Amino acid sequence: MDDPTLRTLLRRRDLELTLLSPTEAMVGDRLDRPLRWVHSSDLLDPTPFLADDLLLLTTGTQLTDGDAAQAQAYVTRLADRGVAGLGFGADVHHAGAPRELIAACAALGMPLFEVPYRTPFIAVARAHAEAIAAQAYARRSWALDAQRALAIAALRPRGLESTLSELARRIDVWVGMFDAGGALTHEHPPRSLAEPAAADLSAHVGELLARGAQAAQSVTADGQPFLLFTLGRGGHLRGVIALATDALDPEARTVVTSVIAMAGLSREQSEQLNRSRARLHSQVLQSLLRDDPALARRVLGSLPVAPVLVGVASTDAPAEAIVEWCERRRLEDGLAYFGAAAPSGMVLVVSAAQEQVYAQIADRFSVQWGVSAADGYGSFARMHEQAVFALGRSGDAVTRYADTASASMIGALSTDEARLVAESRLAPIRQVDAASGSDLERTLRVWLEHDAVLDASANALGVHRHTLRSRIAQASALLGVDLATFPARAELWIALHAAGE
Template sequence: MRLGELLAERGLGLRALTDVSGTGRSVSWAVPSELADPTPWLDGGELVLTTGLRLRSRAAQEAFVDRLVLARAGGVGFGTGLGHDRVPRALLARARQSALPVLEVPYETPFVALVRFCAERLAQERATATDLSGRRELLGRVLAEVLSGGFDEPTAERVLACHDVDLGRPHRVVLGTWAAAGRQAEARLAALPCRRVGAVFEGALLVVAPATSAEETAVELREVLARDPLHGAEAQVAVGPSGVGVRGLRAGCAAAREALERGRREAPDAPRLAELLATQGDPSVRQFGRRLLEPLVRFDSEHRADLVGTLRRYLETDGSVQATAEGLFVHRNTVRYRLARIEELTNRSLAATADRAELWLALAVAG
């Protein structure tokens, strides 16, 4: 929910005392607390409501703001008329330095009114998001089947047309996600309040846009990703080249994915090997990739693991266990355990160049 919605509700009488970036900033909930350090009970994105009863000194006020910033809180709703006649200057100054939104809550507005408003508005958003999430997750499964060669091209085009994806005209793939968020972010991406439906696919929101409006789609997607209270600063968007048909879709996905991984906004004009492999029509190569990865996919499904993601990250980081662990936010020993399972399940050695090449090829043709 955006802060602008709270400010626009006249019955609450709120006033923004810091820059809230055109009311585009978001909050995940409203939490009343009179603790000097409420952060152990925050998940990130909350609007913390306080009257400052324990924030008497300048040091306490500045420390309060610093803690909320580190906890990625969505902002402060400061109630005046009880502990303080106005919002303390030291708190405001530190909040402005840290770009933490501060709203003044008048004495006449009880905190429970704010909590109730947030609860009702978030319930409405989640009811809408549930339908949107389901559509994105379903389209993601369809795309995975299409990109892995599960349908012949005419069938794939008909199936995607049922989801309002027209491959008969020039299109471009737009991918959006948050850096280092990985598969853990898929639930948040599924509920992303973006008017482009798209699909949740391999840790990113994928939109197949008409070639003429792809840039507009990319700008909108980046803006929506940037509003996320937890990961907004890490928003990433990449746009693939224009293409037609299923082969164009495969090429666009491969190129946009590589652009994301390399931190580029646009995919390169010259095709790379992964893109060529994704667009070639020989089903035997895709079948080879599916057979090689199938034990890993099955293991991930049965054990809620991430062997495929770990393998991809490991190969992307040139076999660095440390970089893989940092990218997946897990311990190095967890990565080593997963790599051992990958070798066992695929009967391939990650120490052998030929075996690594086969695993890389399997991931490349899988999309």
């Protein structure tokens, strides 16, 4: 359906209108400007009674033949008021439009057309009214058709994403949805935004979400206009929908508003479903921690294929956002996972072949993971303990139990309590070293590092082996233990490590 414009009226053969402007170039785009209405007046200055984007019809009774200045002033007033075009009724008071009126219109770029005597002004106004009504009907029909298409799309798998894609096709603009964390989770057409615009738009979305209030906002991202609409209630925003446009007509806005409401409801329902699922998964986790995967399989239907890894995230990890990310990966890439909240931190189980998921989540959400060794579900409790231990042993984004275990058993015993016990145990030889300047503690450390072999230890210390033997005997007496036995040597080695230098 053509927009109601002057060009539309000129194309109506039944009206027989004739454009008098010498060339279309002289009137620029005025022929295609939407017309608000058609009005007729023979006043010399009708501007107080006119509106912008109006087409004026006149018989020219107010104009004096040959008065170019009058014609120039008349057309100037119309142009300044925003009149879109001037129609001249021929053969009423003038045989045709006066030359001075044609010249004035040409000079000011005002479209001038002739209305023949057999075409009443009311016919022109009625034709324009019919065009407006036809356009309104066409837009209402479009809106109804769009609403039907969106309702059908909502019934498809991944209904919300299907609905947004259908919306993008119906209004012919890019549409994107951002989650509560500001991440772009769906767009159509996919990957069609330039990187600078996408980055700038994400920043605007983040600011809108940070404010936490319901809003509809116009923004510019890398020079491109966008409309942003929040999802959810104020203080509980669930995301943002963005449209790559600067304006919507009433019908398009109605369609978009229905999609926003649908998306907000969908996000609220998803939130409730996620909370219910989180409670269920926490209960399933308790079963797994008893090394019994039977209940989990009955409830969930399936679990990641063994051997699996158990990961425990830091307590500040955004569990809901991580589960949502994993769910998208499940739908897009077939990721098999199990996630649940626990007092120790979020637990995430994946197959050993999917170990890279932990690093991806750590990078995406800035959280730390402790990850167990790979094993079957019959060892789940032990794997969970390994993951908790690994999480507490390092500040890396992902810490594997295998890496911490290789640091030795003695390292696991280096607690504050062990240090206090070790310092008390070594106090007698440290007091002698401090009083006499001897080096008994270092001698014992080097001796044990060389497997208690006298010659190798003496060479490392730069002393005679008889001197070394004498120092060991003195330390044995001070400590009250027989360092010729393995248990005494093992206890001394642990004490030296726990106490430090």
